[in-house]
Amino acid sequence: MFMGEYQHNIDNKGRLIVPAKFRDSLGESFVITRGLDQCLFGYPMEEWRTLEEKLKGLPLTKKDARAFTRFFFSGATESELDKTGRINIPATLVSYAKLDKECIILGVSNRIEIWSKALWEDYFTESEDSFAEIAENMIGFDI
Structure with missing residues (x-):
C-alpha cells in the first residue's frame, strides 16, 4: 500500500x-x-494488469x-527506476500534469500520484474546505 506525501524536484530532462x-x-x-485532476498515476505492474482487465471489460459501444x-x-x-531512484517522465506527461520544478508525490492506496506542487496546493485547498461534505457523501460506500 502506498501512503504519504513527498516533495521532489523534476529536472529539465523529466527525471524525478x-x-x-x-x-x-x-x-x-x-x-x-495520465491521471484524473491533471496529475499522473503510477501503478505497479500487478495493479496495472488488474486495472487493464477491468477497462477491457467496458462496453465498446459506450462513447464514454x-x-x-x-x-x-x-x-x-512503462517506467523503470535508475540507480539513483529516479524515473524519466515523457514530455507529453510532463506537459499534461504541468510539472515544473517542484513536484508532489503522493501514496494513494494502490497507486502513486505525481502532481505539480502548485496544482496540488490548489486542489488540496479546495478539497480541504469540503472534506466533511465529501466524507458524508461516502457513507453509501460502506466506509
Missing part, C-alpha cells in the same frame, strides 16, 4: 526522484499514465468508455 518508501512496492518496472480507455492507455508508459 521516487520516494524510497515507494520504490520496492513499485517494483523494477511499473506504469505511469471508449473515451476514457483512449485517454488512459494512450498516455501510459
Whole structure:
C-alpha cells in the first residue's frame, strides 16, 4: 500500500526522484499514465494488469468508455527506476500534469500520484474546505 506525501524536484530532462518508501512496492518496472485532476498515476505492474482487465471489460459501444480507455492507455508508459531512484517522465506527461520544478508525490492506496506542487496546493485547498461534505457523501460506500 502506498501512503504519504513527498516533495521532489523534476529536472529539465523529466527525471524525478521516487520516494524510497515507494520504490520496492513499485517494483523494477511499473506504469505511469495520465491521471484524473491533471496529475499522473503510477501503478505497479500487478495493479496495472488488474486495472487493464477491468477497462477491457467496458462496453465498446459506450462513447464514454471508449473515451476514457483512449485517454488512459494512450498516455501510459512503462517506467523503470535508475540507480539513483529516479524515473524519466515523457514530455507529453510532463506537459499534461504541468510539472515544473517542484513536484508532489503522493501514496494513494494502490497507486502513486505525481502532481505539480502548485496544482496540488490548489486542489488540496479546495478539497480541504469540503472534506466533511465529501466524507458524508461516502457513507453509501460502506466506509
